[in-house]
Amino acid sequence: MPHVVTQSCVGDGSCVYACPVNCIQPTPDDPAFELAEMLHVDPTTCVDCGACTTACPVDAIKPHTRLTEEERAFEVINASYHAQARGPRAKMAPVRPVLEVRDRGEALRVAIVGSGPAAMYAAEEVLTVPGAQVSVYERMPTPYGLVRTGVAPDHRRTRRVSRQLDAVRRHPGLTMHLGVEIGRDVTHEALLRTHHAVIYAVGAAVDRRLDIPGADLPGAMTATQIVGWYTGHPDHAERAVDLSARRAVVIGNGNVALDIARILTMDPEALVDSEVAPAALRALRASRIEEVVVVARRGPERSAFTLPELVGLRGTPGVALHVLPEDLAGAPDGDPKIELLRDLAPDASGRRVTLRYGLTPVAVRGDAGSVSAVNFDRTGGGGTETIDAGLLVTSIGYRGTPLGQLPFDDARGVVPNEDGRVVDPATGAAVPGTYVAGWIKRGPSGFIGTNRGCSQDTVAALVADYNAGRLVPPPDAPRGAGPGRGAAGTRPRGLLRVARGR
Numbered sequence: 001m002p003h004v005v006t007q008s009c010v011g012d013g014s015c016v017y018a019c020p021v022n023c024i025q026p027t028p029d030d031p032a033f034e035l036a037e038m039l040h041v042d043p044t045t046c047v048d049c050g051a052c053t054t055a056c057p058v059d060a061i062k063p064h065t066r067l068t069e070e071e072r073a074f075e076v077i078n079a080s081y082h083a084q085a086r087g088p089r090a091k092m093a094p095v096r097p098v099l100e101v102r103d104r105g106e107a108l109r110v111a112i113v114g115s116g117p118a119a120m121y122a123a124e125e126v127l128t129v130p131g132a133q134v135s136v137y138e139r140m141p142t143p144y145g146l147v148r149t150g151v152a153p154d155h156r157r158t159r160r161v162s163r164q165l166d167a168v169r170r171h172p173g174l175t176m177h178l179g180v181e182i183g184r185d186v187t188h189e190a191l192l193r194t195h196h197a198v199i200y201a202v203g204a205a206v207d208r209r210l211d212i213p214g215a216d217l218p219g220a221m222t223a224t225q226i227v228g229w230y231t232g233h234p235d236h237a238e239r240a241v242d243l244s245a246r247r248a249v250v251i252g253n254g255n256v257a258l259d260i261a262r263i264l265t266m267d268p269e270a271l272v273d274s275e276v277a278p279a280a281l282r283a284l285r286a287s288r289i290e291e292v293v294v295v296a297r298r299g300p301e302r303s304a305f306t307l308p309e310l311v312g313l314r315g316t317p318g319v320a321l322h323v324l325p326e327d328l329a330g331a332p333d334g335d336p337k338i339e340l341l342r343d344l345a346p347d348a349s350g351r352r353v354t355l356r357y358g359l360t361p362v363a364v365r366g367d368a369g370s371v372s373a374v375n376f377d378r379t380g381g382g383g384t385e386t387i388d389a390g391l392l393v394t395s396i397g398y399r400g401t402p403l404g405q406l407p408f409d410d411a412r413g414v415v416p417n418e419d420g421r422v423v424d425p426a427t428g429a430a431v432p433g434t435y436v437a438g439w440i441k442r443g444p445s446g447f448i449g450t451n452r453g454c455s456q457d458t459v460a461a462l463v464a465d466y467n468a469g470r471l472v473p474p475p476d477a478p479r480g481a482g483p484g485r486g487a488a489g490t491r492p493r494g495l496l497r498v499a500r501g502r
Contacts, residue, residue: 002043002064003052006074007308008157009038009060012121012449018055021047022093025082028453029094034446037306040081057164058157070315077307077336099460101129102467108132109477110462111195113182116145118438118451119201120165125459127173134174135195139181140234143169145203147448149233152259153274154266155312161448183404188434196471197433197462199420200406201455204398204413204439210251214364215394218242219371223256223395230263230284232277241280242370243287245390249374251361252395253296254304258313258353260393261292265319265351293387295356297379300331300338303355307336313353314340320347327357359385364392398444406434414443420458421465433471435462 005015005024013028016039023045026032041052041061052061064075101108110126112119115138123134142148144165151159169176180186191198207222209215219242228236248264250257263271268284276284296303300323303310314321323341331338341355359376365386366372373388399413407424409416415436416425422434437458438451446454465471 002046002048003041003050003061004043004064004067004071004074004078005039005041006060006062006067006071007038007312008058008155008160009056009308010058010158010161010448011036011039011446012057012161012452013039014055014057015039015052015061016093017095018051019093020049020051021045022090023047024052024093025086025089027094028096034450034453037447038077038308040078042082043075043079044082058160060157070311073311073340074308077311080336096456097460099125099128099463100467101463104466104469106473106477108463108466109135109195109474111135111137111191111198112201113137113198114145114201114203114438115140115143115165115176115178116201116203116438116451117147117161117165117448118203118441118455119199120144120168121452122199122201122437122455122459123171123174124168125456126462127168127171129463132173134171135191136169136174136176137180137182137186137191138176138178141179143176143178148275149228149231150256151231151448152227152263153231153271153276154263155259156274158448159275188404188406192433192472192474193476194474195433195477196466196474197435199435199437199458199462200403200415200422200440201437201451202400202403202440204400204444206399206401207394208397208399210361210394210396212361212363214366214371215392217364217366217371217392218369219366219390220364220392220394223252223260223393224398226260226393227256230276230280232275232280237277237279241283242391243283243289246288246290247387247389248289248292248391248393249387249389250292250294250393250395251374252304252397253294253355254395254397255306255309257294257393257395258305258309260395261294261353262313262316262319264289264292265353266316267318270317289351289391291352291354293354293356293389295359295361295374295376295387297360298357300328300341300355300357301335303337305337307340310337310340314344318350320350320352322346322352322354324354324356327355356387398439400440400443403440406431412443415440417441419461420454421461430470 016024016027023042024039026036108129115136126132126134147162207224229239358379360379363375371392373386376385402408407416417436420435422431435458437455
């Protein structure tokens with residue numbers, strides 16, 4: 001009875017470390033891991049021990065006998081991944097090197113700005129250092145960033161990753177400061193007076209904008225705005241969203257785009273026991289939208305959404321998924337996404353999501369001062385097309401924003417860094433005691449679990465700097481127990497080896 005990884009996989013690697021036979025791939029030491037859409041159990045080597053199900057923070061792994069009808073596709077997805085020749089595989093899962101912390105007679109103190117997955121994974125890693133103290137500063141009144149206000153409310157299992165973050169938050173060495181904004185309530189310099197280092201894990205906070213005529217008309221929104229509206233983000237919860245038109249257009253076809261299309265077309269009653277914002281639920285109940293058209297500039301073989309997201313959309317009750325046959329003509333055989341799209345059964349009932357390809361937006365048309373249609377050029381030539389719509393959502397990516405006086409790479413939308421150490425591009429020198437993790441470090445790539453390895457790498461660099469004496473003792477820090485001091489007040493001397501407890 002092999003186990004199967006299903007849709008809610010966040011790819012943090014917890015199952016990989018738990019598996020005694022290394023049957024879950026790709027592993028964190030594989031270059032493919034960072035951008036893997038999900039992890040996969042090899043049914044031919046799985047010994048059915050169930051260790052992965054206990055380790056998974058979002059209950060994404062099930063015995064194959066407990067899969068729902070909608071989840072049956074994941075049996076094939078898991079097995080197909082391993083059926084492809086991928087070279088020899090180690091018998092045991094990789095072991096990440098343990099931190100080595102040199103006793104300097106003081107507690108390591110780290111401030112972390114942000115409280116999303118990258119921030120909390122960094123906190124978890126720092127807190128493996130005996131005696132370490134972590135202060136988390138979050139601008140919002142609630143913690144966990146996009147886990148709370150970015151994951152679609154109907155992705156209930158994915159949202160369970162917050163339980164893992166709750167466990168980190170309960171650590172006695174962690175203090176959470178909510179409603180505190182760096183630069184407004186406390187400065188970077190003030191943080192360094194009470195901490196050895198500051199890690200910025202603030203994500204990519206703004207949308208990339210569509211630069212065409214009419215993109216700022218009423219009825220045109222960004223993904224951040226509409227997602228924040230239906231998840232109850234304080235910055236967007238009071239926003240009015242007009243759902244009176246029959247059709248909406250979403251430009252971009254990543255996972256967020258498909259989330260938006262699904263939320264706008266699914267039965268609102270299916271969201272009643274979710275964390276959807278009450279005002280959004282009332283609006284969705286009164287919605288007149290019958291179709292959401294998700295438009296991509298490139299062909300279906302370059303679809304940005306993941307296979308699990310597509311499987312989930314296909315299985316949404318009451319929502320028909322359509323692709324025009326001409327949009328699939330010439331698409332390569334063998335691609336799992338293409339094969340799934342070709343296998344869609346025609347369904348004219350209920351609401352629907354239509355995936356369109358090869359269309360480049362060139363203008364947004366308005367009627368009575370609001371969005372009424374979007375004009376497209378067919379990519380690569382072949383004429384134009386107009387799609388009538390009363391709501392336009394752009395979901396074409398995210399970018400970071402400058403952080404006070406820290407260096408910033410405006411072209412990439414990240415803070416320049418080397419292994420998480422913030423560097424001044426003018427001199428190439430590291431900015432003392434300043435680090436980054438997550439999307440503000442590497443750009444908007446990967447998934448929730450990708451941030452774990454990213455944050456671990458940053459903390460490894462920080463600890464190396466601490467051991468080398470490059471982190472200045474904070475002059476205003478409380479004087480207390482040093483690393484490893486126990487209840488009896490004893491402290492081991494020399495080099496401390498810290499177990500990771502994976």
